[in-house]
Amino acid sequence: MGRRAQRKRSAAASDAIAARRSARDRERLARLAEGGTPERPITIESASQVEVVAESMRCPLCDGGLRVLAHEAQVVDGARRRAARVVCRACGSTRAIWFALAGVSLH
Ligand SMILES: [Zn+2]
Numbered sequence: 001m002g003r004r005a006q007r008k009r010s011a012a013a014s015d016a017i018a019a020r021r022s023a024r025d026r027e028r029l030a031r032l033a034e035g036g037t038p039e040r041p042i043t044i045e046s047a048s049q050v051e052v053v054a055e056s057m058r059c060p061l062c063d064g065g066l067r068v069l070a071h072e073a074q075v076v077d078g079a080r081r082r083a084a085r086v087v088c089r090a091c092g093s094t095r096a097i098w099f100a101l102a103g104v105s106l107h
Pocket of ligand 1: 091
């Protein structure tokens with residue numbers, strides 16, 4: 001019984017490590033995707049689309065639905081951006097989704 005319990009524990013521990021590693025990979029991929037950083041914004045026609053588009057996206061960690069907590073106008077390195085602060089309804093992870101308004105000059 002002793003050995004079996006030990007093996008079970010270590011299998012659970014390595015599962016937890018694998019889950020953490022995969023969450024980190026998904027997080028990295030999400031940052032490379034459109035909207036993941038201010039440098040790779042999603043282009044929209046009007047600021048009113050920020051909430052709509054952000055809430056239509058899925059959590060990159062668990063594919064859950066997102067809820068917009070805040071919508072901010074920001075200037076990042078001289079470029080005007082909109083950021084939607086979102087939280088996953090399923091796993092509770094938070095992130096920012098970045099937008100640029102079409103037709104707004106970057107210069
Ligand atoms: Zn999630």
